[in-house]
Amino acid sequence: MPASILVVEDEPAIQELIAINLEHAGHAVLRADNAEQAASLVREVLPDVVLLDWMLPGQSGIAFARRLREDDRTRDIPIIMLTARGTEADKVAGLESGADDYITKPFSPRELMARIKAVLRRRSPQLTDETVVIDGLKLDPVAHRISAGDTRLELGPTEFRLLHFLMTHPERVHSRTQLLDQVWGDHVFVEERTVDVHIRRLRLSLEVSGHDRLIQTVRGSGYRLAATA
Numbered sequence: 001m002p003a004s005i006l007v008v009e010d011e012p013a014i015q016e017l018i019a020i021n022l023e024h025a026g027h028a029v030l031r032a033d034n035a036e037q038a039a040s041l042v043r044e045v046l047p048d049v050v051l052l053d054w055m056l057p058g059q060s061g062i063a064f065a066r067r068l069r070e071d072d073r074t075r076d077i078p079i080i081m082l083t084a085r086g087t088e089a090d091k092v093a094g095l096e097s098g099a100d101d102y103i104t105k106p107f108s109p110r111e112l113m114a115r116i117k118a119v120l121r122r123r124s125p126q127l128t129d130e131t132v133v134i135d136g137l138k139l140d141p142v143a144h145r146i147s148a149g150d151t152r153l154e155l156g157p158t159e160f161r162l163l164h165f166l167m168t169h170p171e172r173v174h175s176r177t178q179l180l181d182q183v184w185g186d187h188v189f190v191e192e193r194t195v196d197v198h199i200r201r202l203r204l205s206l207e208v209s210g211h212d213r214l215i216q217t218v219r220g221s222g223y224r225l226a227a228t229a
């Protein structure tokens, strides 16, 4: 499950070590030396995970984590704090600032990868390889296949990603902006209308088995996938 991962770390050697390991595992890495740089990267592309050093020049990692949590757009990004501190009080402060996990330096690349995988599974189920089934509609991300009983459904790549995201986050209303961030991965260069176009195509493809009824329009808010029709 390749993900885009933002590494915020001011020590060049550690930043490099982390980035190399992540890239080796197939992830796309964004790098920042401080919170301001990280904030401007996040404005352009929403990462799947943030690895955040606690002690940064300027704004601290803790303060930046709070900033991410206060913004609707970045609220749900998994954050793993990296720190040399290891006392109980520090861990509590880190988790209270909104971090999902905590890793104490020095750590092994293997431990880091395991933690990343765990937060991705927890927070972004659409990035995992598990098959999702809702109301008889089955999506297999590995085989890239969608079926309803014996019927194979044909979807374009964007509709596939859109359906995967909706099926792994059912019963929640997603705004067009959120869908652009989650499915297109970049909210800046795509118009919101694009979402409507792909939702229409998705419904059309699902009509074959009648599962288009699962995709609901929530007037003035966005779209939702109903867990049952």
Ligand code: CA
Pocket (backbone or CB within 6 Å): 009, 010, 011, 053, 054, 055, 056
């Ligand atoms: Ca540091």
